[in-house]
Amino acid sequence: xxxxxxxxxxxxxxxxxxxxxxxxxxxxxxxxxxxxxxxxxxxxxxxxxxxxxxxxxxxxxxxxxxxxxxxxxxxxxxxxxxxxxxxxxxxxxxxxxxxxxxxxxxxxxxxxxxxxxxxxxxxxxxxxxxxxxxxxxxxxxxxxxxxxxxxxxxxxxxxxxxxxxxxxxxxxxxxxxxxxxxxxxxxxxxxxxxxxxxxxxxxxxxxxxxxxxxxxxxxxxxxxxxxxxxxxxxxxxxxxxxxxxxxxxxxxxxxxxxxxxxxxxxxxxxxxxxxxxxxxxxxxxxxxx
Ligand SMILES: Nc1ncnc2c1ncn2[C@@H]1O[C@H](COP(=O)(O)OP(=O)(O)O)[C@@H](O)[C@H]1O
Ligand SMILES: [Mg+2]
Numbered sequence: 001x002x003x004x005x006x007x008x009x010x011x012x013x014x015x016x017x018x019x020x021x022x023x024x025x026x027x028x029x030x031x032x033x034x035x036x037x038x039x040x041x042x043x044x045x046x047x048x049x050x051x052x053x054x055x056x057x058x059x060x061x062x063x064x065x066x067x068x069x070x071x072x073x074x075x076x077x078x079x080x081x082x083x084x085x086x087x088x089x090x091x092x093x094x095x096x097x098x099x100x101x102x103x104x105x106x107x108x109x110x111x112x113x114x115x116x117x118x119x120x121x122x123x124x125x126x127x128x129x130x131x132x133x134x135x136x137x138x139x140x141x142x143x144x145x146x147x148x149x150x151x152x153x154x155x156x157x158x159x160x161x162x163x164x165x166x167x168x169x170x171x172x173x174x175x176x177x178x179x180x181x182x183x184x185x186x187x188x189x190x191x192x193x194x195x196x197x198x199x200x201x202x203x204x205x206x207x208x209x210x211x212x213x214x215x216x217x218x219x220x221x222x223x224x225x226x227x228x229x230x231x232x233x234x235x236x237x238x239x240x241x242x243x244x245x246x247x248x249x250x251x252x253x254x255x256x257x258x259x260x261x262x263x264x265x266x267x268x269x270x271x272x273x274x275x276x277x278x279x280x281x282x283x284x285x286x287x288x289x
Contacts, residue, residue, distance in 0.1 A: 035062070036063075036099065037060035037061055037062055037063070038061050038062065038063040038097070038098060038206065038207055038239050039060065039061045039084065039095070039096070039097050039098075039115075039207055039239075039241070040058075040059070040060040040061075040095070040096045041057060041058060041059045041060070041080075041083075041084065041093065041094070041095045042058045042093060042094050042095075043056045043057075043058055043092065043093040043094070044056070044057050044058070044059075044080070044083060044090050044092070044093030044094070044095060045057070045090060045091045045092045045093055045263075046076070046079050046080075046083060046088060046090055046091050046263075047091045052263050053076045053079040053263050054076040054079050054080050054083070054090075054260075054263045055076075055262070055263035055264045056092075056093070056264075057076075057080060057093075057260070057263075057264070057265050058265070059080075059258055059265070059268075061207070061239055061241055062239075062255075063206075063239055064233055064237055064238075064239055065233070065239055065240075065255045065256065066229055066230070066233055066239075066240045066242065066253050066254055066255055067240070067241055067242070067254055067255060067256045067257070067258065068241075068242045068243070068244055068250045068253075068254040068256075068257045068258070069241070069242070069243050069257075069258050069259075069260060070243070070244065070245070070247075070250055070257060070258075070259055070260075070274075070284065071259050071260035071261050071266075071283070071284055072261060072283060072284050072287065074262075075260040075261050075262065075263065076260050076262075076263040077211075077243045077260055078120055078211055078243065079263075080260070081117065081209055081211055081241075081243065083095065084115070084209065084241075085107055085110055085111075085115060085117050085209060086102070086104065086105050086106055086107040086109065086110040087107055089104040090103060090104065097110070097113055097114070097115060097207070098113065098114065098206070100113065102115075111203050111205075112203075114204070114205050114206040114207060115205055115206075115207045115209065116137075116200035116201070116203045116205035116207075116208055116209070117200060117208070117209035117210070117211065118193070118196040118197055118199075118200055118209070118210050118211060118213060119196070119211055120211040120212045120215065120243070122192050122193065122196055123196070124184040124185075124192060124195060124196060124199070125184065126183065126184055126185035127183055127184075127185065128183065128184060129180070129181045129182060129183055129184065130166075130170055130175060130179055130180050130181070130182060130184055130187065130191075130195050130198075131163055131166045131167060131170065131180050131181060133184050133195055133198075133199050134166035134169055134170060134195070134198050134199050134202045135162050135163070135166055135202075136199065137198070137199030137200060137201075137202035137203055138162060138165070138166070138202040138203065165202075166180075166198075166202065167180055169198040169201055169202055170194075170195070170198050172198070172201075173194040173195070173197050173198045173201070173228070174194055174224065174228070175187075175191055175194055175195065175198070179191055189216045189217070190216070190217050190218075190221045193213055193214075193215075193216070193217065193225075196213075197210070197213070197228075201232075205238070206237075206238065206239060207238070207239045207240075207241065208232065208238050208239070208240050208241070209240075209241045209242075209243075210229075210240065210241070210242050210243070210244075211243045212243055212244060212245060213225060213242070213244070214244060214245075214246050214249055215245070219248075222246055222248070222249050223248075225249070226249050226252055226253045229242070229253055230253065242254070247285070250271070251271045251275065254270075254271055255270065256268065256269065256270060257269065257270070257271055257274045259274060259277075259279075259280050259283070259284065261279075261283040261284065266279045266280065266283060267279055267280045
């Protein structure tokens with residue numbers, strides 16, 4: 001955001017006594033309306049051998065918005081997410097987050113800057129409880145990486161506070177208290193998805209990336225999740241990027257939709273415009289059940 005960027009040098013450069021603005025904590029974001037995108041990708045590509053999985057995609061996300069990426073299987077949506085979050089290094093192109101170049105930065109660095117995600121294929125520590133999984137997410141922000149967080153598990157008082165906070169987050173995402181100490185492998189599919197979101201929120205992100213969060217959910221759970229995303233934006237000031245196949249969810253919640261097909265951006269706009277775009281109908285919507 002321009003106001004924030006103009007005030008101080010990059011995070012970490014403040015030093016003792018240096019002015020450090022409110023960073024990361026979404027609830028304390030300054031309220032100035034900014035037109036500066038929170039995230040911007042310009043001409044980003046990813047090649048796997050001869051396959052161009054993402055082909056010169058440019059894209060930006062305004063702060064406090066909910067935007068979606070849609071497209072057929074294999075279109076490059078998850079690959080694009082993986083580049084934004086530092087899991088894959090782009091073959092070419094540039095990614096900025098909150099005005100900083102984050103192209104090919106390590107995932108834990110990007111998390112620390114305020115980006116968190118969930119995975120298309122749920123990635124929880126299956127033999128840990130729900131609370132423990134959230135604690136891992138919390139420390140992913142502070143200690144730099146999952147292994148660091150496991151090896152440096154918090155000491156008593158800190159642990160107790162951490163657990164309280166984890167339970168608050170689990171309640172916030174809609175887990176019932178009796179599930180808090182259940183091993184994550186034994187939770188229902190919907191609860192595992194909710195737990196993944198709680199774990200992502202534990203790192204106090206400003207941008208939350210959700211890769212097919214309603215996959216495997218029933219229509220009622222999907223509708224709940226839609227309302228929950230709106231609460232995250234409206235109450236916590238979060239910005240959300242969503243990959244989603246359920247068109248009811250996408251059309252209902254998105255301010256803007258970007259459509260990928262064979263790695264290329266083929267359309268972008270508000271839900272009504274995208275829905276009637278002939279290229280989108282041809283490549284994707286026409287094939288939806
Ligand atoms: N790690 C990888 N190595 C090789 N090919 C990959 C890898 N990840 C994805 N791909 C390929 O890139 C293309 C886009 O995949 P993906 O981003 O998962 O699509 P989507 O999420 O839109 O379904 C697919 O052809 C897929 O097989
Ligand atoms: Mg995918």
